[in-house]
Amino acid sequence: MTPRPNRPVYLDNQATTACDPRVVAAMLPFFTERFGNPHSAEHAMGLDAEAAVEAARAQVAALIGADPREVVFTSGATESNNIAIKGAARFAARMGDPRRRIVTVATEHKCVLESVADLGHEGFEPLVLPVGTDGLLDPDELRAALSVPTLLVSVMAVNNETGVIQDLVSLAAIARAAGALFHTDAAQAVGKIPFDVAGMGIDLLSLSGHKFYGPKGVGALYVRRRPRVRLAPLFSGGGQERGLRSGTLPAPLLVGLGEAAGIAVAEMAADAARIGLLRDRLLARLRDGVPGIALNGSADARIAGNLNLTFPAADAADLMRAAPDLCVSTGSACSSAEIEPSYVLRALGLDDAHARRTLRIGIGRFTSAADIDFAAEALAAAHASVAHARIEA
Numbered sequence: 001m002t003p004r005p006n007r008p009v010y011l012d013n014q015a016t017t018a019c020d021p022r023v024v025a026a027m028l029p030f031f032t033e034r035f036g037n038p039h040s041a042e043h044a045m046g047l048d049a050e051a052a053v054e055a056a057r058a059q060v061a062a063l064i065g066a067d068p069r070e071v072v073f074t075s076g077a078t079e080s081n082n083i084a085i086k087g088a089a090r091f092a093a094r095m096g097d098p099r100r101r102i103v104t105v106a107t108e109h110k111c112v113l114e115s116v117a118d119l120g121h122e123g124f125e126p127l128v129l130p131v132g133t134d135g136l137l138d139p140d141e142l143r144a145a146l147s148v149p150t151l152l153v154s155v156m157a158v159n160n161e162t163g164v165i166q167d168l169v170s171l172a173a174i175a176r177a178a179g180a181l182f183h184t185d186a187a188q189a190v191g192k193i194p195f196d197v198a199g200m201g202i203d204l205l206s207l208s209g210h211k212f213y214g215p216k217g218v219g220a221l222y223v224r225r226r227p228r229v230r231l232a233p234l235f236s237g238g239g240q241e242r243g244l245r246s247g248t249l250p251a252p253l254l255v256g257l258g259e260a261a262g263i264a265v266a267e268m269a270a271d272a273a274r275i276g277l278l279r280d281r282l283l284a285r286l287r288d289g290v291p292g293i294a295l296n297g298s299a300d301a302r303i304a305g306n307l308n309l310t311f312p313a314a315d316a317a318d319l320m321r322a323a324p325d326l327c328v329s330t331g332s333a334c335s336s337a338e339i340e341p342s343y344v345l346r347a348l349g350l351d352d353a354h355a356r357r358t359l360r361i362g363i364g365r366f367t368s369a370a371d372i373d374f375a376a377e378a379l380a381a382a383h384a385s386v387a388h389a390r391i392e393a
Contacts, residue, residue: 009371009378010327013305013364014160014188019256020213020365026259027215030252038251039240049251056258063261064186064205065196066222072241073249073257076219077187078111079234080206081154083221083244084183085115087231088152088204089124094232099151101125103180105137106347107164108156112185116154124151133349135164135297139174146178153180157189161344161360162297163306165193172201181229187211187219191264192272192303197222203229209253213365214260218253221245271365276304278363282372283307289380296348296358305363310350314386316359322382326375329360 010018030052038053040046054068061068074080089102104116106128116126125148129141137155146153153175158165168184175182183204186195190205191212197205205222209215223229223244237246286293292312311319316330330342341355350358361375 005325005371005374008325008327009374011361011363011367011371011375012327012329013362013367014163014211014360015329015362016210016216017213017364018366019210019215020260020263022263023214023256023259027252027256030255034251036251038249039238053249053251053254056254056261059258059261059265060207060220063195063265064190064207064222065198067225070197070222070225072221072223072244073254074219074221074241074245075217076210077109077185077206077208079245080208080219080221081109081111081183081185082115083231083234084204084206084223085112085152085154086119086234087244088181088183088229089119089122090232091230092151093123095230097151099149101127101145101148101150102152102154103127103129103142103145103150104154105129105131105156105166107131107135107159107162107344108154109160109185109187112154112156131347134301135159135162135348136301137166137171139167139170142171142174143178146174146180150175150178150180152183154183154185157184157186158193158303159297159344160188161342162308162348163188163302164297165189165301165303167301168202169200172203176201188303191260191268192305194268197224209257209260212260212264215253215256218250218257220257272304275363275365275367278367278369278372279304279307281369282361282363282376283309285373285376286379289376290383296345296350305367307361307363308345308358309361310354310358311383312357312387313390314383315356317356318386319359319379319382322385323378326378328362328375330358 036045036049038049057071058068061071102116102119102124104112120126127145131137155166155171172182181203184202185206187208190207203224208219233244240246294310296308341352345355
């Protein structure tokens with residue numbers, strides 16, 4: 001039996017990642033002695049902070065293959081998604097563009113689905129496309145949707161629950177051929193899989209620092225310059241960040257975001273290889289320990305660190321209670337006192353009963369082989385205990 005850890009084993013890296021100690025070290029001086037406002041360019045401390053912010057911008061740009069001038073700093077992917085989707089639609093409407101269709105996918109993050117839905121109240125036409133049982137959008141579905149003149153297509157790069165990777169190159173090419181802008185919520189992808197926004201044909205891309213070992217509360221939006229993508233800002237202010245995102249930039253967080261991006265550029269491939277081996281080890285052990293366990297979403301088109309698993313005879317919430325030293329998640333959202341089965345899993349064709357028996361497991365940079373062995377044993381034991389209690393009842 002693998003020894004019980006002296007602290008919980010964290011396997012919820014799709015929810016958030018630990019801030020890399022190198023990121024923390026890079027940020028600390030900007031909370032203390034280097035505390036200047038990056039917009040105070042009249043003196044040495046302001047210029048120091050400004051230089052640090054611009055260095056971070058270059059690091060983020062390098063991670064996604066962008067020009068630094070195409071990177072707009074935000075509070076995270078939720079804000080970036082709102083600016084991209086609402087900003088593109090509202091700017092086009094102001095310019096007299098007659099197109100009203102906005103296309104997205106049923107498995108998108110709520111902030112994308114809600115942004116598109118909000119535009120429906122402003123005279124736009126939201127269209128939400130289905131996915132297959134593998135979680136992938138059929139390119140023919142997108143082509144058919146674009147038979148009506150379309151303003152914007154938004155497709156998530158990597159799903160936050162299933163880890164499924166969409167074929168963005170093909171989908172972006174379809175959107176571009178139809179004259180639509182292409183946006184991707186890449187919060188779960190950046191820092192984990194390679195990106196080249198220009199080569200991939202992406203017009204707008206959203207990311208969050210805390211998904212790839214950076215700090216919480218900071219992110220970025222890529223906005224293509226040539227040909228230029230025009231957006232309306234969400235709120236008014238001093239006109240910082242090319243007029244798209246007013247407000248004083250949080251220099252310490254941006255330095256951390258830049259450091260996380262730099263580490264990802266250097267270590268992404270090695271991280272993915274090691275994490276993939278740990279994922280395969282965990283899946284093999286769970287299949288041995290829990291016969292009938294099922295993997296949801298494509299087995300091939302998925303990031304290295306994700307397992308979305310349906311257990312044969314125990315609800316996910318019961319499994320989590322029976323394995324309190326393990327940090328995983330249900331892929332469900334709490335609504336008042338009830339657990340609502342995941343809309344993402346429903347979109348893949350799972351019924352509510354199967355969705356309630358599903359756990360999301362996220363393996364990351366700081367996961368060890370011992371963590372994996374403990375998790376396999378803990379989940380197998382929890383499943384046996386819960387299933388036995390159900391039979392006894």
